[in-house]
Amino acid sequence: MRKSMIILLVIVMVLPVMLSSKPTKKKPANEVLTWMTDFEQAKSMAKEHKVPILIDFTGSDWCIWCKRLSNEVFEQKAFTDYAKKNLVLLKIDFPRALPQSDALKKQNRTMAQQYNIEGYPTIILVDANGKEINRTG
Numbered sequence: 792m793r794k795s796m797i798i799l800l801v802i803v804m805v806l807p808v809m810l811s812s813k814p815t816k817k818k819p820a821n822e823v824l825t826w827m828t829d830f831e832q833a834k835s836m837a838k839e840h841k842v843p844i845l846i847d848f849t850g851s852d853w854c855i856w857c858k859r860l861s862n863e864v865f866e867q868k869a870f871t872d873y874a875k876k877n878l879v880l881l882k883i884d885f886p887r888a889l890p891q892s893d894a895l896k897k898q899n900r901t902m903a904q905q906y907n908i909e910g911y912p913t914i915i916l917v918d919a920n921g922k923e924i925n926r927t928g
Contacts, residue, residue, distance in 0.1 A: 824871050826882040828895060830902060830921070833881040837919035844879045844921075848903060848913040848928070852886040857912040885911065 826847070827833045837844045847865070849857040864870055874880055883899045884891070891899075902908075906915055906923065913928030 824865065824874055824880055826880045828882060828884070830881060830883075830898060833879050834919055834921055837879040840879065841919070842877055842879055843924060844881050844917045844919070845874070846881045846883055846902075846906070846915045846917060848883045848885075848906070848908045848911055848915070850885045850887070850911045851882075852889050854911045860912050860914075 827836070833844050847857075847860075849861075851857055851861070865874075883902050885899060885903070906913075906926075910928065913926065915926040915928075916924045918924060
């Protein structure tokens with residue numbers, strides 16, 4: 792629990808600094824992080840690797856702050872290096888123009904209700920069972 796709080800605290804403290812400055816080191820195209828979209832698979836992976844899940848509730852194709860978060864934080868080398876070893880990444884997306892299956896839309900709506908999402912982006916750190924540890928957004 793303490794490690795998870797430290798992880799989220801670091802993200803919350805570094806996020807405003809990164810958003811206010813120009814990105815410095817973008818990761819090479821071949822180092823793209825894998826964001827899962829299936830919550831049950833993410834929980835299984837988190838249990839297997841004994842790491843928490845970082846959930847990004849986003850509107851990837853319309854939310855300007857979501858796009859900035861992705862470009863200026865999630866695509867930075869420091870974040871990708873950390874995330875590869877310490878997190879399972881889960882993107883819960885609410886696009887306006889990108890197609891999604893009905894099953895994915897249903898899962899995303901259910902999760903937004905479950906975690907009481909009121910705006911985008913919202914970042915939540917949960918344990919491998921889906922229990923909320925902390926949030927920002």
